[in-house]
Amino acid sequence: GGLYLMVSNPVDLLVHFMVDRLDVPGERVVGTGTLLDSMRLEDCLRKRYASSSVSALTLGEHGEGLVVDWTRTSVDAAPVPAPDREGLRRSAIEAAYEIMKGKGSTSYGIAVAVLTIVGRWLARDNRVMSLSVPAGGMYGIDGVSLALPVRFDEGGIPCVEELPLEHETLSALKNISVGMRESYRSLLDEVG
Numbered sequence: 001g002g003l004y005l006m007v008s009n010p011v012d013l014l015v016h017f018m019v020d021r022l023d024v025p026g027e028r029v030v031g032t033g034t035l036l037d038s039m040r041l042e043d044c045l046r047k048r049y050a051s052s053s054v055s056a057l058t059l060g061e062h063g064e065g066l067v068v069d070w071t072r073t074s075v076d077a078a079p080v081p082a083p084d085r086e087g088l089r090r091s092a093i094e095a096a097y098e099i100m101k102g103k104g105s106t107s108y109g110i111a112v113a114v115l116t117i118v119g120r121w122l123a124r125d126n127r128v129m130s131l132s133v134p135a136g137g138m139y140g141i142d143g144v145s146l147a148l149p150v151r152f153d154e155g156g157i158p159c160v161e162e163l164p165l166e167h168e169t170l171s172a173l174k175n176i177s178v179g180m181r182e183s184y185r186s187l188l189d190e191v192g
Contacts, residue, residue, distance in 0.1 A: 038056045
C-alpha cells in the first residue's frame, strides 16, 4: 500500500524505468515531475505581477521540455497575457540554473516538492499536481512517463486527471513525449 516517489533526475525517465524494467506497478510510483517547475513559475508570476494570488500548472518534462497549461495558469484569477507567456516559461526553467549559481544546489525546492507530494498523498485531498507517471494512453501518449495532472484517490493511487487541453498545449505535450521516448531508448542502451 505504499508509494514509490522518484526524486532523482532524469526523473521522468527513471519513473518509466522503474515501471518498465523493475516491474514496479505503475499505480505505486510517481516522480516529482514538473511540480517544482510549477512552483517556480508561480514565483515568477508573483514577481512579475506583484501579486500573491497566482496559480500555475506545468506538464511534460522537468526542465527544458516544460509545457505550461496556460488555461490553468493565472494571476488574480485572470489569464496571463499571451505576450508574457514564453518569457515566463523560460524564467521558470532558468530559475534552477540561477539557484545553482547562487547556492550550488536546489535542495530546498525539491524538499518542498517532496513534502507537498507526501502531504497530499497522506491527505488524499483530490488536489491536482503535475507528477511524473506512466502516460498509459492518456492524451494519446503511451510508452513514456511524463508529468501529467495527477491526484491521489482514497487508496493513495495516483490517478491522471485528463483535463481538456488547448490544441497548442496538447501538441507540445505530444512532441515532448516523442523526444522522451528516444531519450528512454538511449538510457536503455547505456544500462544494457
